[in-house]
Amino acid sequence: MAKVIMVQGTTSNAGKSIVTAALCRIFKQDGYKVAPFKSQNMALNSYITKDGLEMGRAQVMQAEAAGIEPDVRMNPILLKPTGDKGSQVILNGSVLGDMSAKDYYKQKTMLIPHILKSYNSLAEENDVIVIEGAGSPAEINLRENDIVNMGMAELVDAPVILVGDIDRGGVFASIAGTLLLLTDDEKKRVKGTVINKFRGDVDILKPGLDMLEDITHVGVLGVIPYMKLQIDDEDSLSERLDNKNELKLIDIAVIKLPRLSNFTDFNVFEMFNGVSVRYVSNVHDLCDPDMVILPGTKNTIEDLKWLRQSGLEAKIQRFAHQGKPVFGICGGYQMLGDKIYDPESVESGGEIRGLGLLNTETTFYQEKIRTQVKGKFKEINGLYNYLSNIEFEGYEIHMGDTNTQNVEPLSSINVISDTLANKVKNDGVVNKNVAGSYIHGIFDNSNVANAIVEMLYDRKGLNKEELEGFDINQFKNSQYDLLADTVRKSLDMDKIYAIIK
Incomplete structure (x- = not known):
């Protein structure tokens, strides 16, 4: 032993x-x-193993x-807070159920x-x-x-x-x-x-x-x-959210949703010398960034309501209508569509209007989708054509299915970690300067991150000779x-x- x-x-x-x-x-x-x-991790930042099992990002x-290789045995219990007094309990990588803190304490x-x-x-x-x-x-x-x-x-x-x-x-x-x-x-x-x-x-x-x-x-x-x-330290979340980063040549604004999850999806952009990443929670601080990202969330509907009430929804819509790049990941991708339906009360039930920037509709179901994927971007028209034909890896972890009929898909993915292994399907949607994807970690692929930053440099007419691409895995090591x-x-x-x- x-x-x-x-x-x-x-x-x-x-x-x-x-x-x-x-x-x-x-x-x-x-x-x-x-x-x-x-033994027990409490975090909204999670990862899907090759076995299709969920574990904390810290491990x-x-x-x-x-x-x-990450292994769910390294983190057998993961608690994902659903509110001030309860969490979704993940046991050995699968959902055990939602429990109040009191009930979990009795059973743990x-x-x-x-x-x-x-x-x-x-x-x-x-x-x-x-x-x-x-x-x-x-x-x-x-x-x-x-x-x-x-x-x-x-x-x-x-x-x-x-x-x-x-x-x-x-x-x-x-x-x-x-x-x-x-x-x-x-x-x-x-x-x-x-x-x-x-x-x-x-x-x-x-x-x-x-x-x-x-x-x-x-x-x-x-x-x-x-x-x-x-x-990618879990505790670095508080420092990143509170840090008032100095604006650099390229300014990326990530919307600081109340139930923000998987913030590590965007850490890669901080590795570029000419790029600053800001987490924004009010209209005043949004200013005029070069790109807006809507991140993942543990509760899409409630965070969409917050986005609307805060005034950020209107500001993001105006930003998109001006032809500036907007990208949504997972819950953020769902928000960018026309409608979200929750017939089984997976979150709060009912339906809600989305931002209307992508011609999609999402319906929530009880089953959580969790799988690793390999993918390749389509031949893309419009602003995101820099991503065309680039290969990537990542993972899906979400509730719900998004109807993407009659829209331009962002990529084609190959599921590699569940009973649907080797199933090929489309992921995401792109509409000129607005795009969304379910894939967490999609920017962690060096060619993808480099392409996004190169696109932002070109939009501002900046000298790309100052832009040095790099290998993310080599940098991490x-x-x-x-x-x-x-x-x-x-x-x-x-x-x-x-x-x-």
């Missing part, structure tokens, strides 16, 4: 996902077969860092056999498992039925390292306070602490580290500097190596190996 180490944090956004990814990369570099694991990112210990089956199966195939916790282990009201922090550590007898975020202040208090609230047995599991996101001179911090060790009787494994990396190198230099890896062994 694999050796194991667990990364927990004093708070959400402390950097657990990134530290887990860094350890996965380091162990891989050192010649070990390693896999990430998180996909960590699998990439480990150099292995019944899911332990599923968690252990996934974990043990991975442990039989790997040398090291790096487990990520969730939130904080000091949520004392949740201790009794915990399956993701100390409860998970106890299930597999995992040693724990505790990560604290110094960038937000109060890191010494958060680490000491977290340890104070743990039981004696839980505290014994914590073999070291890590200070994350530090800016400045570490020598100035050292007296504080010594005092922290004296207070907690737990050694400090190191201090990780604040890193600006292009990595360079970022994982940079992450691993920085963390390796920052932490006492000898101690970490001793903790594992």
Whole structure:
């Protein structure tokens, strides 16, 4: 069975996902077969495996860092919030049902056999498992039925390292306070602490580290500097949404829907030196971008209502009628059509008028479509002709079917991960400067992203010689190596190996 180490944090956004990814990369570099694991993830950012199963994007990112294929066993439980008090529960990659927080809390210990089956199966195939916790282990009201922090550590007898975020202040208090609230047995599991996101001179911090060790009787494994990396970290959502990016040569505005999902679909554009990506939630901030993107959403109808009430619908319609590029992904694609019907009350029931920018109608059904695809853009007329005949890969994850009769399809796709494997069908619609697709990750294909940016450069008459195309996979690997190198230099890896062994 694999050796194991667990990364927990004093708070959400402390950097657990990134530290887990860094350890996965380091162990891989050192010649070990390693896999990430998180028993329960709560996120709207999800991914579809080659088996057609749904899992959290954070574990996909960590699998990439480990150099292995994402596997639903790495995240057996995924909670996708449907409101303030409930979530859609995904178990082993398939929908178990919608539950209130109260109902799920009562039932979640019944899911332990599923968690252990996934974990043990991975442990039989790997040398090291790096487990990520969730939130904080000091949520004392949740201790009794915990399956993701100390409860998970106890299930597999995992040693724990505790990560604290110094960038937000109060890191010494958060680490000491977290340890104070743990039981004696839980505290014994914590073999070291890590200070994350530090800016400045570490020598100035050292007296504080010594005092922290004296207070907690737990050694400090190191201090990780604040890193600006292009990595699809789940916690980076808040930073991206709140960051007021400096406008560059090309300005892409992504509509910040209240139930925004799969925001990582657009991270690729941030990798271009001349492109800025802004998340916009009001008419004033939209300004006059070079492209508007309507992203995916967990609730298309409610977010369409919000779009209408906010005044952004009218602004986007005006933008499109001026011949400027608009692109919708998944729920955003559904919104761009004429009508949305919900006869089975998959969301809120009834029907609603869309933006009317694409001649389509969408009907929701109870069955969730989830599959990986390979595709190729059609020979496209109009603004998006830059995409003509380019091949891509991605995945579908949505409720509903969109009627695209008598309209120009965007692409032809080949389903590769469900009972309809190798079925060929059309995806998406294009109407001059407006296009939509169900495919998440469609921009993560280097040729697609390069074509979109080239199109935007040409529309503005900019010099394309300054535009350097790049290979996304190669870029991602360079970022994982940079992450691993920085963390390796920052932490006492000898101690970490001793903790594992």
